[in-house]
Amino acid sequence: MATSTSRWWALGALALCTLAIGLDSTVLSVALPTLAGDLHATTGDLQWITTSYLLVMAAALLPAGMLGDRFGRKRMLLGALVLFGAASVACAYAVSTGQLIAARAALGLGAAVLMPLTSAVLTVIFDAGERPKALTVWVTASALGIPLGPVVGGWLLDNFWWGSVFLINVPMVLAGLIAVLLWVPESHGDRARRFDPGGIVLSTAGLVALTYGVIEAGERGWADPRSLVTAVGGIAALALFLAWQRRARAPLVDLALFRSRAFTWGALLSTVAGFGMFGMLFALPQFFQAVGGSDALGTGLRLLPVIGGLLVGARIAGRLEPRLGAKAVVTAGLLLMAGGLFAGATTGPGTGYGFVAAWIAVAGAGLGFTMPPAMNAALGALSPERSGVGSGLIQAMRQVGGALGVTVLGTVLNGAYRDGVEVTGLSATAADAVRDSATAGVAVAEGLGDAALLESVRAAFTSGLDLSLVVAGAVAVAGAVLALLFLPARPAAPEPGAATRPPGSLPAPAESVP
Structure with missing residues (x-):
């Protein structure tokens, strides 16, 4: 049985796991322009380097949650951390885009086990009264990767080779292994569930x-x-x-979970938030570097307002939700996110950083308003016995939203860029390079000393960015309407049959191993 003190230490261990995942998700963003040059990666390659991780993670989350319920969540967490560390080393020493994509896929497999099982353990060791606070810590730990990844990654890129951005996962993994071993209790769910x-x-x-x-x-x-x-x-x-x-x-996904409005709409709305945020984080580093001329470290520092807004938004939302309910807070958060994204759609090649910092901070605040209350609504509808598979389903939906955000918004951006950039008078080789990516376009223009081409590349990329932000903002507005119509105002009661337990205790002995 977890004591009052030990469960908060356990939360710290789970936060380390999610911090490693959040760090890895964003540290790559500042490296994308470098990879485009060093590995000769096209925009499509860059999308696959990002999306292979998200896609494998999303595809494996469902069986990972089920396996954790069946074989033990602590045991699976330890194995996933080992895989995550080994895959990070493989990413660091990849010598081609194909190798990097494959290593990123393995990294996604490790993350696929970590994400649902960390949230499943939270559902087991914290009761409904303490879960919102624990969930805010968990979400914040993941979100800290947004500024830490780019800032640390930017410093590493400015001083070392690009592979170093993946090696920073190794000490995080080692710390996570020690913390999980010491403080996370073993627990199980439905151990009789078949494949x-x-x-x-x-x-x-x-x-x-x-x-x-x-x-x-x-x-x-x-x-x-x-x-x-x-x-x-x-x-x-x-x-x-x-x-x-x-x-x-023995279905992989128990569709009966969707009978709960809180579970269904909490999971869907956190997915909507992930769609816009991942898409924005894919494009912004390229904008700062290709259009603004920033180096990698400068790019990371310019992303800091996102996390600042998120932390402020989450803190305010935590105070408002008990009084106003999840419906009002999540609706406001998605509208706030949409407002930031729509404001960002007015960005031009010559726009000052002050305006950009303001709209990305607003978008981050919207994410902080949306994610913890939506996740709490969904997790609150789960019994401890089904927390693994239920958490896996929630995380799968979120990661699908992130993967589609990168893919769809990246496609919109790329299509607008290719249609808008002017390559008349260039050789076929140079024209193809310019169309591949804005990073390559800037390199070609600077190599030729062609100021007009450079201006065209920057204008075309900014136009694509603006169009992708309009799409992301429209999706956020649609999410706000859905939240207003369908999300329950208050968290749902756990599923029928869930045992009532004192705070910090584990399920009955048949379902847990001390």
């Missing part, structure tokens, strides 16, 4: 095909038959997955 091979295959195939089709559409155009067929095939596979889950004797 669902059909569900795993269909969900993975659908997610991979859908994301690949969207990325290819950005490279080849939306009228490209192969891209459309692949994307539609992915949607069809996901539809088959849902149909299979209704029939399967």
Whole structure:
């Protein structure tokens, strides 16, 4: 049984795990322009380097949650940390985009186990009264990667080679291993739950095909038959997955979870928030470097207002939610995020940093308003016995939102950039390089001493950024409407059958191992 003190130490261990994931998710953002040069990566390659991590993570979250419930959450956490550390080393020493994409996929697999099981353990060791505070710490630890990743990564890129940005995961992993061993209690959920091979295959195939089709559409155009067929095939596979889950004797996803409005809409709205934020973080570092001329460290420092806004937003939301309810706070948060994104859509090549800092801070505050209350609404509807698979489903939806945010908004940005950049008079090789990415376009323009081309590259990229922010803002507005219509005002009671336990205790002995 976890004591009052030990469960807060356990929270610190779980926060270290999520900090490592958050750090890895954003440290790459400042390295994208460097990778474009050193590894000769196209915009499509950069999207795959980012999306392979998110996609594998999303595809593996569901079985990871189930495996944690069955074999023990602490045991799975320790194994995932080892995999995460080894994959980080593989990323650091990759010598091609293909190797880096593969190593990032392995990194995503480790993260896929860490994310649902850390939140599942929170559901087990904290009661409804303390869970919002614990969840705010957990979300904040993950969010700290937003500034720490770019700032630390920027300093490393300015002083070492790009692989060093992945090696910073190693000390985090070692600290996490020690902390989990010392303070996280072992716990189980439904240990009799069987595997669902059909569900795993269909969900993975659908997610991979859908994301690949969207990325290819950005490279080849939306009228490209192969891209459309692949994307539609992915949607069809996901539809088959849902149909299979209704029939399967031991489904990968228990669709009965969606009978709870709090679970359904809390998970969906946190997904909407992730869509806009991941898409924004994919584009902003390239804007700061290609358009603003910042180095990697300067780019990281320029992203700090995002976390500042998030921390302020989360603190205010934590005070308002008990009085106003989740519906009002989440709706306000999504509208605040939309306001920041729409303001950002007026950014031009010559816009000063003060304006950019203001709108990204507002967008970050909107995320802080939205994410903890939405997550608490969803987790509060889960019993401890189903916390692993339920948390896996929540995290899978969030990561799908992040992957689609990078993919869809990256595709919108790339399409607008390619259509807007002026390459008349350039050789075929130079023109192709300019169209590949804004980073390559700036390098070509500076190499040729062509001021007009440089201006065209920066204007075209900014135009693409603005269009992608309009799309992200529209999605946030749609989320606010859905929150207002469907999200319950107050957290839901746990599922029927959940045992009442004193704060910090674990489930009955049959479901836990001290």
